[in-house]
Amino acid sequence: MFKKGVLRELFNTLFGKTWPMWVGGILLAVLNILLFVIKYPWGGSGGYINVGQNLFQSLGATNIGTQTPINLHTVALLNIFIILGAFISSLFSREFSIKVAPIGELVKGLIGGALMGIGATVGIGCTIGGFFSGVPALSGGALFLSLGFMLGTFVALKYLLWEMEALPKISMGKSCTLIPGTGKKTGWQRWLGWILIVVVLYIFSNYTAKGTALSKVLGWHVFIALILGIILQRSRYCITRAFREPFMTGEATAPVAIIISLLVVLIGFTVLKYFGVGNAGETAVRAIEMKSVYANFWLRALIGGFIFGLGMTIAGGCAVGTLWRAGEGHVKLWMSALGFTIMAPVSKGFIVPAVVKIIPESLRSKLFLPDVLGYTGAVILVLVILLLWYMFVKWNEKTGNFSAL
């Protein structure tokens, strides 16, 4: 039916060249709207926490453990299959290799990941659940979380520039690259990609074949995560970059891509919340309205966001940027994922209770913006903030007033 050339052309369109980041952004936004309907908007840190808690549970530290195994946790499954999706995508595009960074960089990955683990639990949310879902979910705390990300990123970037001058050895030294996809005899890498696709689809059908409400939800999380991973890797979708780039090179490509995706998610989430559309089991409209709105308004979000912003800039990837880069073979981001996974449950068990004692309840409340401003006012507020951010990054791109490089 098709000539081989046509299919090859399709494959090369998908995996030959990097996709524009805004294209990836729109696709991710659509999938996030689907996740809202299936169960809950996209998140990242919840998955790290669950995997970490399972790790501690298996080591006998049940006080920071959990009873929910990884294979029954939607966000943990999302994270794992995003890594796999990005791995497959990088095999197809010949971009996979095991990239071992100098030891100083690996340590920075670990520390950055640990800081993200603290930030995400203190602030309740990461760049995905708290920001990519939180802002369009009309959460008041999400706005302060975003402000925290920006401040943290700014400070950490200053550190990176200082480190380059004062301690250049950290990012120098022995590094190596193993089994690069661009090397000789790498045909097996694409075959491995196809085999893994079949494996993921088998796991997907295994879940859905069980037929229970939960197993169907879990199955679809596996499938959607595969697609998310591919989109993330192909478009190199990076939220860290959106916060960092205006202060670094001044380029506006990443922030504009993120603004476009937030607009799409905003339309989707607002309609779903306004009409009370959500998973059938949870018919209470209020529960649907409060999706991705957490008790962090405003100080808790600001502090957590700041710590998270430090972490993601030092690690070179946020919660999800860590996942897809890990899949692409960056060992620094493997370390980041490890730091995040270990630190998140520890922070949840020990740091968060202390923080909650210090911060008065009025400074860590659940604020759903439409409760104060109405739906129209809340949407206008978010639109105005996005417009101001857009104007700032475009103006700065031209003038370079805030860019360090």
Place this chain on the structure above:
Amino acid sequence: MQVDQTLDCKGLSCPMPIIKLAKTIKKMNSGEVLELLGTDPGSKSDVPAWCEKTGNSFLEQKVESGTFIFYIKKK
């Protein structure tokens, strides 16, 4: 092509290659050529974009067994 300086960014991931590139170029003389070695696939689009933004000339890019090699001429 005559290369005046080589910058090794192998193993490094975003944003380190671009920070190093900017710092290195700053110290070079106008017209000199920098060879940048890297393994981050992101550099394939980041390096040309940075050159365009800063006005430095992006001369060439090639791949040799897993390493991306970029040639940049300082403006």
